[in-house]
Amino acid sequence: MYEDLALVRPFMLHHSHSLCHWHSSSTIKTPLLGLAAGEDLSEMGRSPCCEKIGLKKGPWTPEEDQKLLAYIEKHGHGSWRALPAKAGLQRCGKSCRLRWTNYLRPDIKRGEFSLQEEQTIIQLHALLGNRWSAIATHLPKRTDNEIKNYWNTHLKKRLSKMGIDPCTHKAKIDTLSSANGHPKKVANLSHMAQWESARLEAEARLARESKLRAASNSTILPQQQQMGTSSSSSSTTPLPPAPVNPWMEAWSAKPATQGERIDLESPTSTLSLAENWLPIMASGTELVDGNAPAEAAATHQEGENLEPEDAGWKCVAKDRVDCFTGFSMDAFGSEAPWLSEPYTSQAGYSWGQLGAGFTAMLLGDSGGQNTSDSCVQEEEEEATGLVEREGNKTYWNTILNSVNSSSSSNSPPVFYH
DNA sequence: AATAATCGCAACCGCACAATC
DNA sequence: AGATTGTGCGGTTGCGATTAT
Structure with missing residues (x-):
């Protein structure tokens, strides 16, 4: 659990530019990219990280970001596999983890490399x-x-x-x-x-x-x-x-x-x-x-x-x-x-x-x-x-x-x- | 102005490994 | 001990933006 939500909120402001960029450059128009019906990776040697059918792929929408953020703010991520369902996201846990670690996490800096x-x-x-x-x-x-x-x-x-x-x-x-x-x-x-x-x-x-x-x-x-x-x-x-x-x-x-x-x-x-x-x-x-x-x-x-x-x-x-x-x-x-x-x-x-x-x-x-x-x-x-x-x-x-x-x-x- | 080529980056994929059952 | 699960990691892809022709 976040003990101090103040640690999170500022970052949401901080990252607004990233989201803006995201808005402008990509993909609100991106269609849902669920796997084709019948596509089941469970026979490929190991079980998928989560049930893939019907799950969304591709760029994240601001709404999804908000859901993920809100959930992690409240509960922490816990099990990534279980997170999407709890957070109301049509994503696989892996995708959520990636989005968090590479983009939403408060302790990351974006922009020009010095x-x-x-x-x-x-x-x-x-x-x-x-x-x-x-x-x-x-x-x-x-x-x-x-x-x-x-x-x-x-x-x-x-x-x-x-x-x-x-x-x-x-x-x-x-x-x-x-x-x-x-x-x-x-x-x-x-x-x-x-x-x-x-x-x-x-x-x-x-x-x-x-x-x-x-x-x-x-x-x-x-x-x-x-x-x-x-x-x-x-x-x-x-x-x-x-x-x-x-x-x-x-x-x-x-x-x-x-x-x-x-x-x-x-x-x-x-x-x-x-x-x-x-x-x-x-x-x-x-x-x-x-x-x-x-x-x-x-x-x-x-x-x-x-x-x-x-x-x-x-x-x-x-x-x-x-x-x-x-x-x-x-x-x-x-x-x-x-x-x-x-x-x-x-x-x-x-x-x-x-x-x-x-x-x-x-x-x-x-x-x-x-x-x-x-x-x-x-x-x-x-x-x-x-x-x-x-x-x-x-x-x-x-x-x-x-x-x-x-x-x-x-x-x-x-x-x- | 239209088209092609290239760039940049977010996101996905699959493997590896450690932890747990 | 072996199977399963969860997570981390590096490689690759897809696609919008930008630049060149």
Whole structure:
């Protein structure tokens, strides 16, 4: 049950524009699209989520939205399967759930993606692939569906135009060979990525557990129950006491002494980050030469004239390449700095900490600086570092420039030299 | 002005997995 | 232990809007 309906009502106003858009663009005229008579999916291996015959499909009407909202306001969603009948909707429960989670939920933001959000999506996608729900946990108030759509319709194309394969984040001109000389770095990146991947999964699990726990207390607000993919961004979502993060538990169960190289396995990681990050390590020069020479060059020169907003970019971007090229688990000793921060301040557990913690690390801000400082002590990497750094900078400059091209009012983000 | 092509996004589909019976 | 149910997730589709010809 909603304990505070005020949490819901404002959002109804907030979303009025969405409904207006909906009115104008679609589909009041859309006919009812019930399945054809006799169409019965129950013989297809599993029973349908609900009785489908006569149920409406297609876009939601404002009336339906209101019914769904009113019902959830009063009762919470409870069982989605049972909800449509109780709420007086001719929809299947799945459709109701989707409508709620992707559109009606109070804690979602719609409209333009910010530069920062775009940047985060690109980077997380490079790291995680098409794991939209995991990516969504780092983008507060955005749904996985929205992120997925945005990726498919905008970002993917931009990367393609830049000559970067949006699936692998590699330059289309394969540069594998240029990285062959640095298996160590590849391994380091792989380690980092696996840890991060594992952490994200643990986060999601934690969110689910927290949600379930809250639900079992029966006093939780319905919208909190629905926070599934975005609970990490909620400052109100109750959290269990530390150490509650399975990832951290695993970490503490396998302590490493200072300087000890840890051969870690991500519990569930499914991606090959070594591969994903190769272009970052090795392909930048090609990108400059082949795809964005003038822009990249200009970008480097414009660095001194940034707007305050861009200074943030600059700051965030600064030295991230050092972090990556020199990354080593050695640098962390018994603790992973980019991981420990969010979880040592569990009370907050906000996006600001969690997201910034990771994203900043990813980008190599001051939080990651320690890492890079340690890393650059390795002389053998120092020897080849310059070339790779230039390449990495160029790769990200290219990405960022491309991202930036959609918002002409902003100066391009720039890496320091 | 008419038509075709493309874009953008909400919604649907089917699979996977965990919880429950 | 196996079957059933509920939910989450990622891929895909359908269709109105917009742009190009």
